[in-house]
Amino acid sequence: MNQDMILSLALPVTLFCIMFSMGTALVARDFRLILESPFSVLIGIVSQMLILPLVALVVLMLLQLPPELFVGFMILAFSPGGTTSNMFSYLGRGNVALSITLTAIVSLVTPLTIPLFASQVIEWQLDSRSEIVLPFVSTFAKLVLVTLIPVALGMLLRHYRPNFCMKNERLLTRIPLIMLLLVIVGIIRQNWESMPLFIAQTGVPALILATLALGAGYGFARMMRLIETDARTVAIETGIQNGGTAILVTGTILNNPTMTIAPVMYGILMLIPTFAYIAWLNRRQTAMA
Numbered sequence: 001m002n003q004d005m006i007l008s009l010a011l012p013v014t015l016f017c018i019m020f021s022m023g024t025a026l027v028a029r030d031f032r033l034i035l036e037s038p039f040s041v042l043i044g045i046v047s048q049m050l051i052l053p054l055v056a057l058v059v060l061m062l063l064q065l066p067p068e069l070f071v072g073f074m075i076l077a078f079s080p081g082g083t084t085s086n087m088f089s090y091l092g093r094g095n096v097a098l099s100i101t102l103t104a105i106v107s108l109v110t111p112l113t114i115p116l117f118a119s120q121v122i123e124w125q126l127d128s129r130s131e132i133v134l135p136f137v138s139t140f141a142k143l144v145l146v147t148l149i150p151v152a153l154g155m156l157l158r159h160y161r162p163n164f165c166m167k168n169e170r171l172l173t174r175i176p177l178i179m180l181l182l183v184i185v186g187i188i189r190q191n192w193e194s195m196p197l198f199i200a201q202t203g204v205p206a207l208i209l210a211t212l213a214l215g216a217g218y219g220f221a222r223m224m225r226l227i228e229t230d231a232r233t234v235a236i237e238t239g240i241q242n243g244g245t246a247i248l249v250t251g252t253i254l255n256n257p258t259m260t261i262a263p264v265m266y267g268i269l270m271l272i273p274t275f276a277y278i279a280w281l282n283r284r285q286t287a288m289a
Helices: 003-024 028-036 038-063 067-078 085-091 096-125 136-160 162-167 169-190 192-223 228-239 243-253 257-269 271-288
Strands: none
Touching: 003 096, 003 136, 003 169, 003 243, 028 038, 028 096, 038 067, 038 096, 038 192, 038 228, 067 096, 067 192, 067 243, 067 257, 085 096, 085 228, 085 271, 096 136, 096 228, 096 243, 136 162, 136 243, 162 169, 169 192, 169 243, 169 257, 192 228, 192 257, 192 271, 228 271, 243 257, 257 271
């Protein structure tokens, strides 16, 4: 399978399946947290949609990345949190209900915000004569097709077939993640000769950004006086990003393989500080017990 096939067919199908699986885990009461703990939800949204892009902007400007890689990382920062953030919140003894709520809300909003903000970054970073543009309407429509619609379909299945969804929960969540892993492997394979250069250019920025995202999310939440479990969740939601959405925008809509490398590398390397953070949390919890 060549890269055009991976990006134009396999990736949208994979992202559709990921968002559908997220929908099968959602029920109406998951959104009640908006009314029960609106401040925690608001802080989580601000951290992910404002603090993370600001941190990314500062890091990328200091590192002086090439414009296309700069844009790739910024599109990643504008993307929603990854569905695995719910699992990491559980492992880190955070507030899983808050994690689910934040993942759902931001996923519903980003089809509008990604084309709005990313187009400004592209115009700023790339030459005005560049043919790389991000049309708002078509981008919004494509993101709705592979994010909002599958989430809605998944929620409908959960509503009418709850026993099926709960019985097959692992299958519904694991298969899409395996599909995404295969897509990433396919992209890496197609760019294998250039990977040393891509790693050299994006490896350190990805690690720095992922680490600072966790720290900024936690620090912001604690500064706003959220309880410890909610602060941990906000940190993880800020650090874990949906690389599939960013890859869809950079690789399929913008058709720019260079931009695609940034979310691919982040999607892999973000796991290092995340696992380290969770291990530290659990070690501290054990020491305090």
